[in-house]
Amino acid sequence: MIQVACIIPAYRQPGLLAEAIESAMEQRLPGVAAVVVDDGCPFEETRTIVREAQARHPGRVHLLRRPNGGLSAARNSGIEYALAAFPALEAVYFLDADNRIRPDFLTRALAALRSGPDIGWAYPDIDDLGPAERWDTGGPFLQLAMMHDLYCEAGSLVARRMLEAGLRFDEGLRQGFEDAEFWLRALRLGFRGAHIPTAGFRYRRRAESMLADSERVRPQLLFALRERNAALWTPRALLAAEARELPRHAILPLGAGQAWLSLDPDSPTAVLSRAELRSRLAAARSNPARQAVPPLLIFADSAALQAIRAAGLQHWLCWQLAIELRQAPAIAVALRAQEGRIAVSKESGGAERAPLLALATASLLNDPAEVAIRLAQGHLPRLDLNLPGAPEQGAAALGEALAEIALLPDPAPAPAWRREWRTPLHRVAAAAAAAVGLGVLRPSLPRGRQIAIVQPLHAAGGVEKALLMQARVLRRHGWTPHLVIAERRELLLLPGLFDAYASISFFPGTGHERLLAPERAYFGAEVSAYGHHPAARDALGLLAGMDVVLNTHSLACHALVGRLRRLGPRCLLGLHLVERDAWGRPHGQAHSALAYEHAYDAALVISERLRDWCLAQGWPAEKLLLLRNAPGHEAQRPPPPRERATRTLRALYLGRLDRQKGLDRLAGIIAGTHGFVDWRVVGAPVLDGPPPDLGVTVEPPTTDARALDELYAWADVLLLPSRFEGVPLSVLEAQRMGCVPVVTDVGAVAECITDGEDGILLPNDGSCVAAACDVLHTLDADRARLARLAAGAMARAERLSWEQHMRPLLELLDRLVPPSP
Template sequence: MDIAAGSWPAPQDSRPGGIEIGIVIPAHRQPGFLAEALEAVLSQRAPGGGAPRLAAVVVDDGCPFAQTRETGLAFARRHPDRIFYLRRANGGLSAARNTGIDFVLRAWPGCRALYPLDADNRLHPDFLARALALLEESPAEVGWVYPDFDFFGFAENYSARGAYSALLHQLENHCEAGSLIRRAVFEAGLRYDETMRDGFEDWDFWLRAGHRGFRGRHLPRAGFLYRKRAESMLAGSERRRAALLATMRGRYGAAQRARALLRLEAAEAPRFALHLAGEEAVAFLLDPAAEPAERLDWPRAHARLAESFRSPQAVHAPPVCVFAEAGTLARLAEAGLLRTVFHHAMLALREAALVTVSLEAEPDGGLALAAAAPGAEAAPLLFARSRLLEDWALDPEPDGLERALEAAPAGMAGFRVGLPEPVTGGGEAPPPALPLLRAAAAGLRDLVRRRSAMPADWRAEWRRPRAQALEAYPELAGCGPPLPYLAPEDGRDIAFLLPLFAFGGVEKVVFNYAAVLRRRGWRPHLFITGARRIQPMPGHAAVFESLNFFPGESIEGGDYDRLHLGACVSGFALWKDTRDAVGLLAGMDVVVNTHALGGHGLMQALRGQGVRTWLGLHLVERGPFGQPLGNPHIALAYEGAYDGVVVISDQLRDWCVGQAMPAGKIVRVLNAPSYEPVPGRPAEAMAARAARPAEAPLRLLYLGRLDAQKGLERLRDIILRTRGPRFAWRLAGQAVLGDSALDLGQTGIAVEPPAMDAAGLDALYAWADVVLLPSRFEGVPLTVLEAQRFGCVVVATDVGAVPEIIEDGRDGFLLRTDRGEAAVVEDAVALLERLAAAPALRRAVGEAATARVSAANWERNMAEWLARLELPLELPLELPLEIPPGPAA
């Protein structure tokens, strides 16, 4: 019948039970083959004999050859209850299929499955009955069953066996168009994309069905025959493969971002096979801190590994084998380093065959991950390529593994993990993992030697090995593999990006941001771009979900050949591929970059992954000649890559607006004291200070980094001018940025190590009458706020936003910096001598300072930013995932 009007009468189905399978046969320019396809349909057998309950619809897609119409009509007349003929204006293969699909769905409401059969292909008589039986015994999520690729014409046979993988299906199409499809797939609104007239429309259909939650299932020994000729639509499509793939993949948006791929990888192709000492099972997993995708006993796990060696395209086993005992992993998890160690080891296995990880006590309670000389004998944690175990298993010499270990370090890499003491495990050295590796290698050796030398399948393989599933990230998402972290799908993972994390105000601010977010149900993660070591804050493990370092030694470093308004930009991309760095962060929901130069160059790529990007700015630095420069100036070149900007003062907000940053992107979050004091300690300190004799020496404290920013030459000169019985000095801090303590040794005052906990800081502030900060530049110093809380008199230079937290002469004192270096020192000395003689003034200023800072609260100050973070993600404009079919004209 002609369907130009877009409607047709429903055929009358007189057979008991109605039609089970509707077959759609598009016909265009292949009239000589159509009869073969229809005969293949008519020859289909039902289980146990008899005629199956099926019908075919021939859709003549405006074929110019009269033979197509004649053949279709002839079969329809001879088999009026099984063959139906429709003719439509030419619209392409997808349009013809959609026309037939709509006909079947309307004509036979009881039809359970549809089968698209190209007019030049053939079917074995039992194909459809076997396919329907497999489809109906499968879970509802199985939307189609697909055959192997058996060609005639050019006689070739290719395997599609193995468990279906939605992840690998996005890399290559291993589902033939001639697959039996559950009716529910089409009732979900899916149709073939009629704009795709150059090929790959069936691959696109499968992927969109997969995005709707449907999955395929392989039908062994199917009996589908594909006619292969030198020239065909498929041959033409392959010549345009790159362009077709780019167009097709550009439609899927979030479905091909790293986080979506990560969940598929975890379920279908996990990275790690974890062997734990004392356990009789092997865990196949992606996230070492989450439940594994599978847990198999040793014999079955090693049988899976052996089978994956033999049939890598059909059977997945993790590409990395891990050997350890539970206590070792617990130590790493407690420090927040478990996932980053697994990630770095996996990347190292690109070049090495074996990665050793040692655990050592880190001085000063630090946390570190550093390259180290590999040593397998004592290492408590080992990572090995799974294929390497196969090499050892196939080695004809029984000592193949031992000889390979003796050849180290040629094929090895090593990491040293620095952990604070005490750590889980009672401080005892964790047991070595090498016995586990030897046992696994021995078990695999027995399995491999017993297996048949015959190939697993007589069909050829064309697919990539399943262990190469990680290739999905660069091919589809344009990044490296993400951190092996399976987050809840609530959009509440936030990463803080810093160049270093040590004794400094910026780090303390970030820590307090993270602590508030943690209390609000977020999961903060810490990423360090310029170092492999941090000095954790007290409570670090309770605040940060993970601690991560970037591949290589650093991603910092500027491109000094390209200056934006005089400031260098990130040079990371000049010397290194940035995809691994992007991948490391791509699993996050929000990334906050605070002063990480290398991070700027990653932000636009992260936005493409659906990550919200925020910039954290704290101060305008000064160069060696006093010129304004630094992080805010650099950030101006990258402002368009950020969704928002967090600043800590009115001064910095005004500066950003003055530099043409959109005011609507800027959120002000004022600082507060960085820690909670021991309850009652500030009041006790103020009472004790008031009770001291008026003639007691004035206690002067410098607390902070020993870096050039802090005006250490000024501090030295002020100390030298105030030596004597009227003054008592204490200095506490350390150099962080590579600067020295200059000439503070001339003062004769030993520098105390920085206090890291509440009790230590309380003791310093309680001791002091005056806290001095002669800085050259500042943001909003936390030391000022903390000292004010204890009633200390703060004397600070009038730099940065310090005037926003000190009202000169009322709750502190400001030293003018516009009259030169000598004047700063002179004014400071004069002021200190005045304060030494005026205990009542000190008391009044201290009480005003305490009153000023009493209302400071991180959560209250963060309220506006928290509200913005809670807003739904605004996705970038993209094509709709579902492309409706055009009208059946």
């Protein structure tokens, strides 16, 4: 009974064919057949040699003839035949006509194949026939290492169940690497390989061969392999494999005798003793391609870790450390307590007291003494994190790291003698990601649906507040929102931010928003050159594991979305207003976004007016989604009584003190209403320099919802003489408190104010100041009208609801990323 069929394709190779057949026939394993597939060979000698072998080994050598179709087609014919002809067949071995196997090969290969239920194939070391090279393929089988180094040879034993699952060689790959493609598809079907120790496989390597031809077009073939097996290289698949096989971090809590291995710092996959970790490092020093060790060793004070985690920074920090450790053997992280903000800066030196220290395993394996000297000298880069709740005084990581290095044993004895050529395992995951253009992947194992909300900066602006309110709704509906800041490395902690966002991240470095490509400006609008910046690969890695990326106003992020969509995430654009610059030229995100329209799945616009503008600019109607604004916080108090107040009229300006907000007009209005209006001006410049003298004391901005509602409750009128606006949240919040908005008719303001019913619109021209003064005079004189307007505003505000407004977006998201059952 035949249990193993050796399939030998034969084409223009008769001179060596007899050796291949004989090496199959000399196997000590019983039940071995040779199935020679004559792939339309023009040499009659091929058939003659096989017939002679048939005569020598009656019933064991089978000859199939088919028109020439290439190596893959020939092997496939052999597979079909073997499955049909040998009922007791357990496995198929692919033997090339110029290779040989030692007599115990199939016995050992079959033992390896039977060593586990998910083992689909057993692969040998590669002993060159001709050159005196011997190539090691031993060690644990790892999917990522296989994907990157493609170290399984065609001369492997394949289990029948793998073939019965439908696996065949791709007949379209005639230039080579068809075997690698076969193993990649086996991985997709859930099979794994197993190494055959001391197999005895002899691979003929000649200066000119099919392999030499393939190597000449290696980049194209690798591209074809990845295209055909793209599911293995999606960011999610890469992360899952990394977490399973090659956890990126060893977190060593200070004072504990353990190391936590993990990809996701929130989900340790293994806990090792420090001694075991040291022993693995010693083994990796002698052969890093066989012994996996995490590429980052992070010594950390537990209280510091807790503060970082509480600030939602743990994934970003690990990601950033991996980037930093490409350039340095170690980096320290210092923490400082700061309320209300998070800020990151990069310094150097001063590592002695830092509660967290990360070491690059690659440097440690190369030369531990050198790393120890660098640490002892203290000339290390340092990340400073300013964040709320940072411990004032914690344990220092440096001493413990030095002690650990001192205990590192000498390299362990080499586990094998054949030549190692594969990528060190601590580099494999990064290399696999790099193959598809990704830098460091954000180390997170996604659970549920993830959405990154990208903003260039995060201050107290209306856009930030609107996005925060949207994130809260998303979270209530099962999404996990993540805040990503593209331009600055600081953010203002708006109230409720940690409830809305699961994490906070920053793009690598700063200044990307001003990386422009003027030669490719789209009708004069800025387009980004960030896509060509080296850091862009890491930024892609930061976002690629998400299900959805919502970019609101980041020019740098525009440059990433085309690649992001090919990698998997769905990409949405958030648009809030159309701007012009000081010279009246079209300017800003709405214009720039026109150059990137095709890369987005949809754009969210906050007003009908903005929607119409987009349609007129050529956005497809189906890609535009109206998502109206609502107040930027929950009401903190009931509206005050507004009936015919007799005291002096109170007017409030609330917002950024930037030119765009019409500060020159505001100064004129305050001056023109002197004596009959009590003014309060609350805000600070964000984009521009110091504001002009407004004639009143400027109060600092507040993000506190209660303080805001008290301001609206104090004022009778909210006055905003802006030159550009979208839909200001302050208008909606003021309406809710019965504070009458008096606002220039810009942007979509008219969509939230019905002039004379729930607010008053001012002309956006040279008459704005005079008109505003008139309105305030009128309202001061006619308090009944003021009260009617206040009632109208409150009535309108009652109809505003983020939950309601976001329903179309939630439906769109369900279509783009259906929820898991």
